[in-house]
């Protein structure tokens with residue numbers, strides 16, 4: 311039975327899927343046995359990103375998704391390529407994307423390969439959950455990201471940003487002028503998520519982030535290690551390293567959880583708290599006798615890892631790329647600062663101010679369009695389904711190339727690769743065209759949190775410093791799960807007080 315299942319998983323099902331799609335005219339590059347097109351993709355990306363870009367140019371699709379550019383020219387807007395033994399349909403038609411993320415979201419989920427590849431990293435937390443489990447988990451954590459709860463984080467965000475600005479001012483006083491912004495933003499967003507969702511001191515938070523980053527890097531190579539049957543059970547150096555990092559992260563998280571539980575057990579507090587971790591622990595406690603509950607300690611740990619990961623790097627990248635864009639577009643920097651000064655009037659930004667920062671909002675959107683932290687959105691058909699005119703067989707992975715859609719001249723016009731926040735002045739772009747936070751029921755749960763955080767940090771930063779891009783900055787976006795500046799972003803700061 312096991313050998314038949316393995317044979318079916320690695321050979322029969324992918325073949326059946328390929329046949330169904332070929333009959334509908336969807337083709338793609340020829341796959342190699344077991345490894346599919348992995349080597350083609352790895353080789354093309356290694357070549358296109360081998361050098362830094364010669365100028366600060368936002369035309370980055372050929373660099374970051376060279377395989378997409380080549381195969382879409384050859385096979386059209388829909389094509390199939392193979393990630394090991396997993397066939398992936400690449401889908402760039404906005405109407406179909408809208409349908410997939412919206413109406414068809416209940417029959418789509420995460421693929422086996424994705425779940426297996428991130429098992430030791432974020433486990434079965436919300437990002438990787440499917441079906442009923444996903445629905446249940448989303449329902450539990452959603453209140454932490456809505457309404458008054460969301461608004462209540464603004465004060466922490468201001469406090470953490472003030473701390474960062476003060477440390478920059480101290481550095482400036484001691485004669486430093488150049489700052490690598492990506493590291494500062496990572497530290498700041500890590501502080502904010504640790505404080506708001508886990509009420510944890512930054513030392514422990516830092517340790518967790520450090521270990522999670524190492525785990526993330528290792529897991530990013532998972533598809534190369536998982537295409538051989540049984541490879542995840544082999545005690546290889548790769549597997550051993552992952553397991554030991556996982557153990558260490560989980561030990562640190564358990565310390566945080568235990569200290570919350572102790573607080574309740576010795577009567578110091580009456581509940582586990584109202585932040586994300588508190589909500590999860592309260593839910594587990596309330597339902598401990600229920601037979602339907604799916605929440606257990608391991609799942610809470612997975613959820614913590616998921617939110618530590620999803621809640622800081624993406625926002626840090628949004629901030630980093632936005633500062634790079636403003637540093638290289640002084641007119642926009644000047645206009646947005648004038649808006650901030652007018653709206654906030656020398657006070658720290660409050661919730662009431664944020665909705666009035668229209669130009670800042672346009673700049674943030676344009677930054678998310680040009681440098682969407684998540685370059686692709688992966689989905690898998692959990693059942694046979696119809697998508698537009700296509701019959702999609704169960705088990706087919708569908709990849710939405712967000713970066714390519716955001717840079718498409720057909721969708722955005724001739725200036726698609728230019729920084730032009732004005733395009734967001736008149737209307738909001740939805741409908742599968744502007745999807746930095748995905749869309750439909752399975753969109754980013756932290757979208758409101760991220761935008762609020764980005765507006766507060768940028769407004770405070772702009773009102774304290776004027777900045778230009780440093781001569782040492784080398785423009786070299788690369789993808790390591792998210793779009794990152796390979797050598798960081800160096801800017802020269804001038805404080806307004808001087």
Ligand code: HEM
Pocket residue numbers: 436437438448503616617620621622624625628682683684687688745746747748751752753754755756757759760
């Ligand atoms: C600029 C910042 C952010 C961007 C661009 C972003 C982007 C995304 C995208 C594209 C997805 C969908 C992934 C997919 O379906 O494959 C997603 C999901 C998710 N994001 Fe974010 N995110 C950001 C910030 C945050 C923050 C601040 C948090 C938490 C505090 C967060 C937590 C999550 C979680 C838990 C999911 C999974 C939701 C689900 O599957 O139901 N994200 N994010």
